Amino acid sequence: MQLIKQVRDRLQVITGDQQPDGFDYLQDILEILNGWDEYRLQQKSYDPAEQPAETQKLGIFERLVFVRELVREYTASSRLDDGVAQFQRAKCRLEQRPEVNPRDYRWLLNGLGLLYDQQQKTELALEVQKEALAIQLAAPFPNEFDMSLTTSELGRLHRHLGQYEESEKMHLQALKYLRSMFQETEPQIM
Numbered sequence: 001m002q003l004i005k006q007v008r009d010r011l012q013v014i015t016g017d018q019q020p021d022g023f024d025y026l027q028d029i030l031e032i033l034n035g036w037d038e039y040r041l042q043q044k045s046y047d048p049a050e051q052p053a054e055t056q057k058l059g060i061f062e063r064l065v066f067v068r069e070l071v072r073e074y075t076a077s078s079r080l081d082d083g084v085a086q087f088q089r090a091k092c093r094l095e096q097r098p099e100v101n102p103r104d105y106r107w108l109l110n111g112l113g114l115l116y117d118q119q120q121k122t123e124l125a126l127e128v129q130k131e132a133l134a135i136q137l138a139a140p141f142p143n144e145f146d147m148s149l150t151t152s153e154l155g156r157l158h159r160h161l162g163q164y165e166e167s168e169k170m171h172l173q174a175l176k177y178l179r180s181m182f183q184e185t186e187p188q189i190m
Contacts (some may be wrong), residue, residue, distance in 0.1 A: 030086050034090050034094065048188070063107040071083065071114040110149070123161070126154065133147065140155065143179070155168070155171035
């Protein structure tokens, strides 16, 4: 919940608005996360080094932490359909902006894939995660940590579908990404 408080505080700095007392992060968190991107896109020459810390772009890793927490909450509160609809709307809204690159919404694809998986729509989840990985691989400077998370998720989905060879291939690729960033004794590798 500390992360949610940080999000609320930063949004207030960005927008200058007070959040209502009835803040429901299952309904509002995607709006807040997209708010960071929209704020950045509205700036003619966005340079994080020139922005106050409160308005700097939220990284993909931090977004994925939020997304995983949200998916757990949607699942626990039996609101998966609501979650899917919100993620789809958020993605569509970003896609409609001409200055948006698919890299700007790949984290939404990761979340959408997780939600589909929770709905037992494993094939659809696999398709969406593959789309996210394709966007990551096409980036000029792909982030291997992000790719390891998506590739590991693909391995898990292939395993659920009984596609064990493909699952093993994905998990080994995720491990390869992690090995390029960490020493063999790091917990992420072990």
